[in-house]
Amino acid sequence: MAFSEASAARTEASDLEGQARDARMIDINLYTQWVLAGADDDPALADYIQERFSPELAVAFQAWQADGMQERGPFAMDEYVAPGSTEAAAKTKKADELQASALELNDKGDSYSLMTVLFALVLFLAAIAQRGISLLASRIVLGLAGAIALGGLVVLFTFPVRF
Structure with missing residues (x-):
């Protein structure tokens, strides 16, 4: 379940990043046309x-002009943030957190599965010790x-417990 939540958040972040990229491309095209209009006087x-x-x-363009057009264009200004890019970054961060949480939960599940196999081995060895084997072999297997x-x-009681 945790991995599916992380995947859903990653998909949503990817959609937002695509929308931001599209908005940036529209802005770049408009700016290019503005430059061409200036070149054509x-x-x-x-x-x-x-x-x-x-x-x-518009905000970045005004800041760029106020700065004396020192940068290569308004897109180089800190004021330019493509629409949706902030939301996309927040969603990506959330997806990363969910992915890390899912991996942690997966590791815990693996540890408890290993403990189950270990205790099943104990039961198996205890059953073998009761079979018709020599007393010495029975004591060795039981030990x-x-x-x-x-x-x-010991390992089980050192596992972290969270409620």
Whole structure:
């Protein structure tokens, strides 16, 4: 269940990243058209295109112009954050946390499964010790079963318990 939650969060984050990438591409295309209009010495077209900038691009564009256009473009400015990229980053972080939690739970499940096999081995050895084998072999097998049971109990009681 934990892995499916992590996968669902990762899918949602991926969708948001795709939307942010699409919005960034639209902004880049608009900016490119603005640059071309400026190169063609068509200020009316440049103004028309600038009015269609997304709010995120408009803020970065104004900061870029206020900075004297020192950067390579408004996309290099810290003010430019593509729409949806913040949400995508938050979802990716949440997906990473869920994935880490799922892996931790999986490791715990593996540990308890190993303990189950270990205690089944103890029962098996105890049953073998009761079969018609020599007294010495019976005591050796029983001692081995006891040692494994004692070691298993020590390991079992050192497992972290969370409620």
